[in-house]
Amino acid sequence: DSGVTQTPKHLITATGQRVTLRCSPRSGDLSVYWYQQSLDQGLQFLIQYYNGEERAKGNILERFSAQQFPDLHSELNLSSLELGDSALYFCASSLDARVEDEQYFGPGTRLTVT
């Protein structure tokens, strides 16, 4: 158990809908990262937050947004969902802002868009 929690574990929704994925980092970790793992794109970095502020951005679509709250939990919002958004979404956390620091991954949220 990495100490990172993600809810829900599974999510099935229809195209055009909006969903919110939630992540609680390990106690004491200030950075939260979001990743998308799909069969065609592999594992891709989406976005990093550090202590409430956006720190780095990767291949995140404009239809996706994220935020980190004062209690350091984070949410990833996915809107106008398409079939291609079906994937495993991981949250990871680390102690500090450095990407080189060991990242602890949550169990993931499996999103299926039908």
Place this chain on the structure above:
Amino acid sequence: AQKITQTQPGMFVQEKEAVTLDCTYDTSDPSYGLFWYKQPSSGEMIFLIYQGSYDQQNATEGRYSLNFQKARKSANLVISASQLGDSAMYFCATVHSQKLVFGQGTRLTINP
């Protein structure tokens, strides 16, 4: 652009044998780090080992070691005395422009 290449989509190894998973990288950064993660069938990503480009010694963590050859731009993961529980996907990754970039992964199957 940073690129990580894992050329072995799948590998089959007998239990107790050592296994080497290949990883090559392409970077122009003077300083960088290489990571290996394991993803069992349950789906979670587990950090295994890290090597910094300026580290003099190859990193080791228990049965895992990293065969880092800077001139060849390779960072192969070596698992000694493989166990059935080592069956999983293995990902090599590096940091580029403040983000972790992953290879496509190698599926390792350990046969009894």
